Amino acid sequence: MEPLFLVGYMGCGKSTLGRKLARRLGVPFADTDALVERREGASVADVFRYEGEACFRRIEREVLEETVGAGEAAVVSTGGGLPVWGDNMAYMNRAGRTVYLRRTAEQIARRLSPYGRQKRPRLRGLGDGELVDFMTRDMASREPFYAQAALTVECGACTDDEIVERILTFLRECEVR
Template sequence: MKPLFLVGYMGCGKSTLGRKLARRLGVDFIDTDALVEEREGASVADVFRYEGEERFREAERRVLDEVIAGASFAVVSTGGGLPTWRDNMPCMNAVGHTVYLRRSPEQIARRLSPYGRRKRPRLQGLDDEQLVAFMRGDMAAREPFYAQASLVVDCDPMSDDELVEHIVQTFSDRG
C-alpha cells in the first residue's frame, strides 16, 4: 500500500488526525516536522528563525525524500508549507495518496493553544483578529497547492473520529 500524506494549513489537525488515522489503520505515523527537528537538532521555530525559511524548506525536502525512499504504508503528517515548495506536492502524489484537511481560519484559531501559536514562527505576536486575517490571506496563497491532493476534506463540520472514518472509507472504496 502507498503512504498517506496529510496536507493542510498549520494547526488544521494533521498531526492529531494523523496519529488517530495511523492507529485506526494499524500503520506507522510519521511527522515531517518532528523528523526535521530530529535531523537538525533544533525546533522548527529555531531553524526557521535562525537559519531562514529557505534552509528550513531544504531540510523539509530532505525529510520528504527520506520518507518517500522508505515508501512503506504509513500516515505522514506534513508541515503546512511543505506542499507549496518546489515540486513537493507532485512528488507526494506520485508515490502515495494525499489528503487536504481544509479548515476555516476561524476554526484553526479556536483550535490553536497558546503553545501552538508560540511554536509557529509566523503566528507569534498576533491577536485573534490579526491571526484570522493573516491566515485567510496565507491560506488563499497556499490553496492551489493543497487543492492538488487526491482527496479534499472539509473538516469544519466533522469531529476527528468522523474525519478518520471518512478518510478510511474513501480510500477503501477506491481500492
C-alpha cells in the same frame, strides 16, 4: 498500502488525525516537522529563525524523500508550507495518496492554544484579529497547492472520528479501482 500524506494549513489537525489514522491502519505515523526537529536538534521555529526558511524547506524536502524512500506504508503529517514549496505536492501525489484537511481561518484560530501559536514562527506576536486576517490571506495563497490533493475533507463540522472514517472510506475506494 502507499504512504498517505495529510496536507493543510498549520493547526488544522494533521498530526492529531494522522496518529488516529495510523493506529486504525496499523502503520507507522510520521510528522515531517518532528523529523526535521530530530535531524537538526532544534525546533522548527529555531531552524526558521537561525537558518532561514529556504534552509528549512530544503531539509523538509530531504525528510520527505527519506520517508518515501523507506518504501513502507505510513501516515505522514506534513508541515503546512511543505506542499507549497517546489514540486512537493506533485511529488507526494506520485508517491502515494494525499488528503487535504480543510478548515477556515476562524476554525483553526479557535483550535490553537497559546503554545500552538508560539511554536509557529509565522504566527508569533499576532493578536486575535491579526491572526485570522493573516491566516485568511496566507491560506488563500496556499489553496491552489492543497487543492491538488486526491481528497479534500471539509473538517469544520465533523468530529475527528468522522474525518478518520471519511479518509478510510476513500482509501478503500482507491483499493477497489
